[in-house]
Amino acid sequence: MSLSGPLFRRVEEGVFTYLRPLGKHGPAVASVLFMGTESVLAFDTLCGPRDMTFFSKMAGDRQVYVAYSHADWDHCLGTGAFSAPVVIAHEFARGRLLAPVHPDLETVRRESPDLVAGGEFVLPCLTFTNSLALDLERVPHWVPGDSGRRRQGALRHVQPVLTGDPSGRRIEIRHLPGHTADSCVAYDVATGVLAAGDAAEDPFPSIGDPRSLQVWISGLMEWAARARTVIPGHGPVSGPELLKRNAQYLRAVMGIIKEAASKGLPPENLDDEYGLQKAFPEIMERLSSMDPRDREFYLETHRENLFRAWSALS
Numbered sequence: 001m002s003l004s005g006p007l008f009r010r011v012e013e014g015v016f017t018y019l020r021p022l023g024k025h026g027p028a029v030a031s032v033l034f035m036g037t038e039s040v041l042a043f044d045t046l047c048g049p050r051d052m053t054f055f056s057k058m059a060g061d062r063q064v065y066v067a068y069s070h071a072d073w074d075h076c077l078g079t080g081a082f083s084a085p086v087v088i089a090h091e092f093a094r095g096r097l098l099a100p101v102h103p104d105l106e107t108v109r110r111e112s113p114d115l116v117a118g119g120e121f122v123l124p125c126l127t128f129t130n131s132l133a134l135d136l137e138r139v140p141h142w143v144p145g146d147s148g149r150r151r152q153g154a155l156r157h158v159q160p161v162l163t164g165d166p167s168g169r170r171i172e173i174r175h176l177p178g179h180t181a182d183s184c185v186a187y188d189v190a191t192g193v194l195a196a197g198d199a200a201e202d203p204f205p206s207i208g209d210p211r212s213l214q215v216w217i218s219g220l221m222e223w224a225a226r227a228r229t230v231i232p233g234h235g236p237v238s239g240p241e242l243l244k245r246n247a248q249y250l251r252a253v254m255g256i257i258k259e260a261a262s263k264g265l266p267p268e269n270l271d272d273e274y275g276l277q278k279a280f281p282e283i284m285e286r287l288s289s290m291d292p293r294d295r296e297f298y299l300e301t302h303r304e305n306l307f308r309a310w311s312a313l314s
Ligand SMILES: [Zn+2]
Pocket: 029, 072, 074, 075, 198, 233, 234
């Protein structure tokens, strides 16, 4: 996808996306806003507060939840645009955000300072291990000590407590590792929209946590049976077929590594034998209609995927 400026889009009632081009740093990245009557969820805050200005205005005086699909720099630097958000992330994402150095982000700060201008990590005040549910038609009560006030400082250690029957606007946030160990997805039960972060990507995802490959593939197939619309972190809004295509690619990579190991093929020869041109002609076909910079990005991502999967599985 070739884009010069950011792009706002209504996907369906109560679901919006905001797309930020990343220039030489990769294909454009999307944030998803789920709007409810009482609260909103921004799933990812992209590269800086500027990227969230519009979503912040749309939220008005509703309670804002922010959830990070994972802690990569292009997904979580714009949280400062919201006043007093409740920030949610997987427990491993918190650990990643607290790391003393962030080499990828430092590179972007040096090479493209405008892209991440004003961007800062805001730590989650709420973490989860497997899943967490939000209700966008209800206002949460806060734990004692916070007195229900929405002051910035009061929200450091809150646990939203919901009572009564769930409304129709329930969002499920579920761990789905594989791109990274801290990756998660958000599913809107009312609309069937799945915001997939980088757990799904068009034409294929980047494997950063190869030990979770099997869990990742199973998870993608489960969501493919449930979701009606899929919004990947990078790539156009799609249907469940994107999840199936991604699962098929990941399964093929696992098969390649098994075959390469049985042949005793050294890792430096993997791309010659199993590069996109040779082993994935249908993906090469899709790449041919892409911006040359994005095409190069995915050729390199596939090389890295093979190498990382080989290191973990062979
Ligand atoms: Zn990303």
